[in-house]
Amino acid sequence: MAENIIYQGLSKCNEYWGTEVSLYFPQVYAGTTDLVGVHDGDEAIMDHKQTNKPKKREWIDDYFIQTAAYANAHNEVWGTKIRKGVIFMCSADFIYQEFIVEGAEFDKYTDLWFRKLEEYYTKFL
16 A cells, blocks of 8 residues: 555655654644645645545545645744645555645635634633
8 A cells, every 4th residue: 555655646746844744833733744745846735544445535525624734734833835735545455546635625625624623712612
C-alpha cells in the first residue's frame, strides 16, 4: 500500500517541508499532518490514508475538513498561504486514489472547519 502511495502520489511532490508535522493554531487547536510541501507546484497539506475498499469523493468530507484545519494552522504560524489539500489513499487490494481540494472548494471546507470549532467552543466552554 505504501509503495503505491510513494510511486503514484509522492512522485507529484516537488518539495517536502516536513513529515509527521505537528501543527497548531495558537490557543485554538492542534494536530499532526503526514506531509507539508509542494504538490504539482502548489503549497499543500498532504495526508495518507489506508482503506479496506476504494472511496467515493463524497464520502471523505471529513478528510478535506482536516486538511483545511491543518493548512490554516500552518498559515497562521508560518505565514504560508496554503489553500490545497491532497489525500493519497490506497485500498487493501492496492487500488490507489488521489483526492485534491483547492480554490473555492478548499474555502468551503475551511468555513466548515471554523463553524465546527465555533460550535465546539460554544457548546463545551
